[in-house]
Amino acid sequence: MVHSALGILIFGLTLGAIMVRPYHISEAFAAAIGAVLMVLGRFLPPNEALRTLAGEWNIFGFFLGLMVISSVADQAGLFEFLAAQTGRLAKGSARRLFLGVFLVGALTTAFLSNDATALILTPAVYTLVTRLRLPVLPFMFACTFIADTASFLFPISNPINILFFNSLGSGLAVFLHYLLLPALFCMIINFSLFSFLFRHDLRRSYDVDSIPLEFSFDRAFFRFTVITLSVISIAYVLASAFQLPLSFVAMGGAIFLLIGSRRFVNWPRLRREISWSLFIFISGMFIVIKAIENLGFVSKFGFGLVNLARNSPAMAILITSMGTALGANLINNVPMALVMISALSSVGADGPVHQSLVYASILGCDLGPNLTTIGSLATMLWLLILRRKGLEISYIEYFKLGVVVVPVMVAVGALLIWLHW
Amino acid sequence: MRVLCAVGSRGGPEMIRKLRAIMGAQHELLLLHVIDTGPRQSLDAFLRGPGSHHRPPPPLERERRVDEVEEFVAKTTLEEARQEAEQAGYTIHAEIQRGQAEKLIVQLAKDGGYQLIVIWSSEGAQGHPQIGPASIGRVARYVLDHAPCDVLMLREL
Numbered sequence: 001m002v003h004s005a006l007g008i009l010i011f012g013l014t015l016g017a018i019m020v021r022p023y024h025i026s027e028a029f030a031a032a033i034g035a036v037l038m039v040l041g042r043f044l045p046p047n048e049a050l051r052t053l054a055g056e057w058n059i060f061g062f063f064l065g066l067m068v069i070s071s072v073a074d075q076a077g078l079f080e081f082l083a084a085q086t087g088r089l090a091k092g093s094a095r096r097l098f099l100g101v102f103l104v105g106a107l108t109t110a111f112l113s114n115d116a117t118a119l120i121l122t123p124a125v126y127t128l129v130t131r132l133r134l135p136v137l138p139f140m141f142a143c144t145f146i147a148d149t150a151s152f153l154f155p156i157s158n159p160i161n162i163l164f165f166n167s168l169g170s171g172l173a174v175f176l177h178y179l180l181l182p183a184l185f186c187m188i189i190n191f192s193l194f195s196f197l198f199r200h201d202l203r204r205s206y207d208v209d210s211i212p213l214e215f216s217f218d219r220a221f222f223r224f225t226v227i228t229l230s231v232i233s234i235a236y237v238l239a240s241a242f243q244l245p246l247s248f249v250a251m252g253g254a255i256f257l258l259i260g261s262r263r264f265v266n267w268p269r270l271r272r273e274i275s276w277s278l279f280i281f282i283s284g285m286f287i288v289i290k291a292i293e294n295l296g297f298v299s300k301f302g303f304g305l306v307n308l309a310r311n312s313p314a315m316a317i318l319i320t321s322m323g324t325a326l327g328a329n330l331i332n333n334v335p336m337a338l339v340m341i342s343a344l345s346s347v348g349a350d351g352p353v354h355q356s357l358v359y360a361s362i363l364g365c366d367l368g369p370n371l372t373t374i375g376s377l378a379t380m381l382w383l384l385i386l387r388r389k390g391l392e393i394s395y396i397e398y399f400k401l402g403v404v405v406v407p408v409m410v411a412v413g414a415l416l417i418w419l420h421w
Numbered sequence: 422m423r424v425l426c427a428v429g430s431r432g433g434p435e436m437i438r439k440l441r442a443i444m445g446a447q448h449e450l451l452l453l454h455v456i457d458t459g460p461r462q463s464l465d466a467f468l469r470g471p472g473s474h475h476r477p478p479p480p481l482e483r484e485r486r487v488d489e490v491e492e493f494v495a496k497t498t499l500e501e502a503r504q505e506a507e508q509a510g511y512t513i514h515a516e517i518q519r520g521q522a523e524k525l526i527v528q529l530a531k532d533g534g535y536q537l538i539v540i541w542s543s544e545g546a547q548g549h550p551q552i553g554p555a556s557i558g559r560v561a562r563y564v565l566d567h568a569p570c571d572v573l574m575l576r577e578l
Contacts (some may be wrong), residue, residue, distance in 0.1 A: 123483050123487065125485055126461075126487065127487050127490050130487070130490050130491055130494055131490050131493070131494060133430040133431055133494060133498075135544065136460045137460055139461065269482070396550075
């Protein structure tokens with residue numbers, strides 16, 4: 001009993017440290033310490049810890065491949081090109097440009113994952129919009145939001161999906177069956193609400209000629225990257241349809257891309273842009289969650305959910321998606337996803353009850369971070385408001401973004417999953 | 422009279438034309454454009470914010486590109502206003518600053534002993550009628566509240 005309580009304590013402290021980050025320690029460090037404590041406290045034998053990590057090779061390979069592909073695409077100028085092209089196609093209307101940014105964001109997220117959109121496309125769009133002398137904040141919010149909203153279009157659109165897919169997945173068809181409609185609806189809701197909230201800013205026009213014509217990147221490098229990315233995208237779809245490990249595609253694609261463009265790639269920059277600490281973070285979390293799983297609490301939680309789902313499916317789906325969204329927002333979506341996976345896989349029930357809960361969790365884990373994004377930005381904007389007595393209506397609207405948009409999307413998504421089951 | 426013209430990202434030439442129509446051209450103008458660092462800080466906060474364990478610092482190349490574009494836009498904006506002001510026969514100084522626009526405008530007006538600040542009611546005003554409640558943006562509002570001198574607020578009617 002004391003031993004179990006100690007395990008729960010380590011688990012709680014690890015999550016707390018990830019959340020609060022005392023003394024500015026990194027999330028990776030917190031997760032690693034948690035994992036070491038779990039092993040030292042004999043909650044998980046060292047060899048089982050190693051086996052757990054080895055069993056997740058698909059995830060590690062996928063993450064690494066994805067980061068390499070995104071970084072090379074960025075170096076080849078893909079995102080600047082996409083932003084400039086969107087600017088040209090929108091023909092001077094801020095509203096059309098806004099729609100264009102949503103579409104490009106969705107496309108980037110669908111095939112290169114949410115991080116590529118949030119981290120690489122956002123700055124490219126920021127630069128373009130500044131050049132066009134349009135207000136930058138609406139476009140920045142559009143990019144960062146669509147990165148999460150479009151991230152359940154495909155299994156590869158968010159690494160979190162791969163976590164679920166790896167242990168609970170049942171092929172692309174089932175994934176799309178449950179999540180395609182919610183994804184499309186959430187994107188429409190996201191776009192419509194934002195267009196309304198930012199309607200004043202989007203009434204403007206801009207001069208298309210101010211978008212520079214010259215392309216400052218190497219054309220051969222760019223062409224090779226675009227062609228390779230197209231092939232990789234098709235391979236992703238095929239691999240998830242035939243349930244082949246997605247890391248094969250990501251790693252294979254990354255290696256091919258690196259060999260083909262070895263003359264152009266800025267290697268030190270590539271090394272810098274790959275976040276090695278992510279691997280420590282996920283490894284730590286895998287071990288901590290596995291240890292907690294051994295204590296049996298997580299499966300009780302899973303059984304509780306499945307029982308609830310049998311009695312009242314709509315309620316269970318809504319609670320699962322809202323709960324995971326909130327949890328993903330509070331403690332970061334990787335640990336939240338791992339807890340849900342662990343809970344749902346230990347139940348072992350198959351069929352629609354189980355499936356719909358899995359997809360409700362994916363929905364929550366993918367959309368949840370939108371609240372965090374806005375949480376941090378909103379706090380900053382709140383400080384701005386306090387500092388400046390002149391309060392502008394649009395700033396209040398920013399608060400509405402996260403608080404209004406996310407629950408609406410989660411609720412509609414959950415409803416659609418329920419209708420499908 | 423020494424006049425500080427707060428030139429936003431648009432509407433510089435129009436500001437000079439209006440100023441001339443209202444009070445003639447026998448004045449000394451400071452054309453000031455402030456590169457607002459607020460949105461950039463929000464972007465950085467996002468890129469390095471919560472959950473950013475897997476977010477390496479943005480590459481220097483990208484930072485430099487954003488800097489360049491911001492500078493370029495600031496220069497173009499001021500140049501447009503400068504040409505118009507020169508034709509009208511004003512004595513001109515031009516200045517680019519980085520920071521919080523409203524505070525810098527007020528501070529510079531104070532430090533430089535300016536007698537008038539000219540400002541658009543909001544960044545969105547140029548090209549669209551902006552009258553009625555909530556038509557004054559945060560920069561203009563702060564300037565109105567804190568200016569050490571008279572303020573001429575321009576609106577697109």
